[in-house]
Amino acid sequence: MAGVRQFDEREALSRALDVFTDRGFRATSMLDLATGTGVQRGSLYHAYGGKEEIFLRAFGEYTAGFLAGASAALDRPTKRAALLSFFDYCIQTFTAGTPAHGCLSTRTAIEAATESPRAESAVRALLDELETLVYAKLSTLDDGVESPVNLHGAARLVVSTTRGLAVMERVRYEPDALREIAETLVTSLFGR
Amino acid sequence: MAGVRQFDEREALSRALDVFTDRGFRATSMLDLATGTGVQRGSLYHAYGGKEEIFLRAFGEYTAGFLAGASAALDRPTKRAALLSFFDYCIQTFTAGTPAHGCLSTRTAIEAATESPRAESAVRALLDELETLVYAKLSTLDDGVESPVNLHGAARLVVSTTRGLAVMERVRYEPDALREIAETLVTSLFGR
DNA sequence: GCTATCTTTGACAGCAATGTCAAACATGAC
DNA sequence: GTCATGTTTGACATTGCTGTCAAAGATAGC
Numbered sequence: 001m002a003g004v005r006q007f008d009e010r011e012a013l014s015r016a017l018d019v020f021t022d023r024g025f026r027a028t029s030m031l032d033l034a035t036g037t038g039v040q041r042g043s044l045y046h047a048y049g050g051k052e053e054i055f056l057r058a059f060g061e062y063t064a065g066f067l068a069g070a071s072a073a074l075d076r077p078t079k080r081a082a083l084l085s086f087f088d089y090c091i092q093t094f095t096a097g098t099p100a101h102g103c104l105s106t107r108t109a110i111e112a113a114t115e116s117p118r119a120e121s122a123v124r125a126l127l128d129e130l131e132t133l134v135y136a137k138l139s140t141l142d143d144g145v146e147s148p149v150n151l152h153g154a155a156r157l158v159v160s161t162t163r164g165l166a167v168m169e170r171v172r173y174e175p176d177a178l179r180e181i182a183e184t185l186v187t188s189l190f191g192r
Numbered sequence: 193m194a195g196v197r198q199f200d201e202r203e204a205l206s207r208a209l210d211v212f213t214d215r216g217f218r219a220t221s222m223l224d225l226a227t228g229t230g231v232q233r234g235s236l237y238h239a240y241g242g243k244e245e246i247f248l249r250a251f252g253e254y255t256a257g258f259l260a261g262a263s264a265a266l267d268r269p270t271k272r273a274a275l276l277s278f279f280d281y282c283i284q285t286f287t288a289g290t291p292a293h294g295c296l297s298t299r300t301a302i303e304a305a306t307e308s309p310r311a312e313s314a315v316r317a318l319l320d321e322l323e324t325l326v327y328a329k330l331s332t333l334d335d336g337v338e339s340p341v342n343l344h345g346a347a348r349l350v351v352s353t354t355r356g357l358a359v360m361e362r363v364r365y366e367p368d369a370l371r372e373i374a375e376t377l378v379t380s381l382f383g384r
Numbered sequence: 385g386c387t388a389t390c391t392t393t394g395a396c397a398g399c400a401a402t403g404t405c406a407a408a409c410a411t412g413a414c
Numbered sequence: 415g416t417c418a419t420g421t422t423t424g425a426c427a428t429t430g431c432t433g434t435c436a437a438a439g440a441t442a443g444c
Contacts, residue, residue: 003409003410003419003421004410006410006422026218026303027218030401031400042422043423046421046422047421050403102305106359110302111302113363114216114219127363156372156373156376157377157380160353160357161352161353161356163360164354165356166359168319170302170312171305171312171315171316172316180348181349181352184341184346184349185380187340188346188381194388194440194443195388195390195392195439195440195441197391198391198392198440221432222431222433232394233393234391234394234433234435235392235393237432237433238391239391
């Protein structure tokens with residue numbers, strides 16, 4: 001195998017993810033990716049085909065990292081603590097950076113839904129896994145707290161709420177206000 | 193006053209709103225607006241200045257209509273019924289059209305947040321008014337149902353959830369699944 | 385009917401991005 | 415060291431959109 005890739009693929013995809021994270025799928029151009037990764041535009045086309053492909057790979061990294069973080073955050077002794085910690089993690093994730101870059105998966109759901117079915121599926125898959133993760137935690141923890149709703153429904157509502165928070169963040173809701181919304185949900189689901 | 197506008201402004205803005213509704217702020221070009229409204233691109237620039245201005249006016253119409261609809265939907269005898277009807281209205285609003293066009297304000301929050309502070313403010317204003325509307329309803333209705341959380345918090349959570357649903361809709365959640373999520377929230381807030 | 389005033393129209397120059405390609409380049413295998 | 419193979423590079427043609435403008439067109443007021 002002669003004629004070998006000159007750039008570090010892991011490094012490049014990680015940089016690409018940074019670019020997507022702060023510009024969003026739609027707004028990032030191949031030139032932005034070239035600049036961000038330090039790899040020429042032509043090389044990117046040659047290696048991956050185009051923006052969508054690069055995005056999907058970078059988004060794979062994102063998904064893995066995000067799910068790992070979420071899982072760690074959920075590791076608390078009570079349902080309430082687990083969910084609060086989980087929401088905290090989400091909020092931290094998308095209020096990072098100056099200015100805050102927002103939630104990549106939410107942005108993608110909205111921006112890419114129409115123009116990239118594959119991106120849409122990737123987001124959908126992420127949300128499904130997230131729901132599974134939350135449900136697993138809720139159903140495992142037996143802290144004696146009852147909820148007025150079943151746990152499958154609760155898990156889905158929790159995931160859906162993370163999307164709501166991501167949107168609210170975009171219109172200048174402060175992290176504390178977001179946390180308060182999350183706490184309201186957790187309290188209404190599992191009490192104080 | 194000679195030299196008079198040749199097109200019906202109300203009609204044009206309403207058509208423009210349709211265009212924005214199904215393509216989103218970012219993706220619609222001045223040419224799309226010209227085609228959609230039947231008014232030449234040059235005339236649109238002359239009359240309004242540019243896309244942002246047209247959007248803001250069209251979005252004004254949208255806001256008024258949406259708030260009126262929401263208010264009507266909330267007019268029910270119990271908190272539970274009012275909220276379920278409200279969510280139903282929202283879900284109907286953004287699953288209309290084939291393919292469904294999604295929620296314009298949510299899309300705008302995400303797409304326009306970075307590139308149009310004025311659009312961002314307009315969305316923020318809409319969400320604030322919506323919250324006020326919901327809160328007013330909840331605090332007025334005295335159906336003897338208690339909630340584990342205060343009504344201000346509940347109202348904000350309800351609004352935030354409409355955003356969550358709008359995002360979920362974009363990744364192929366069916367209307368019924370969305371309604372189920374909404375019902376879960378309502379039940380957890382005010383019981384069955 | 386004339387005129388002043390505003391509107392419409394089509395054309396233009398400019399910009400940013402896309403996707404492709406031939407030539408130059410690097411390197412593993414022999 | 416040579417070669418075959420895949421990679422990098424800069425250039426190119428194309429596309430779609432933007433914002434502006436001069437000339438032509440419409441109309442209210444006189």
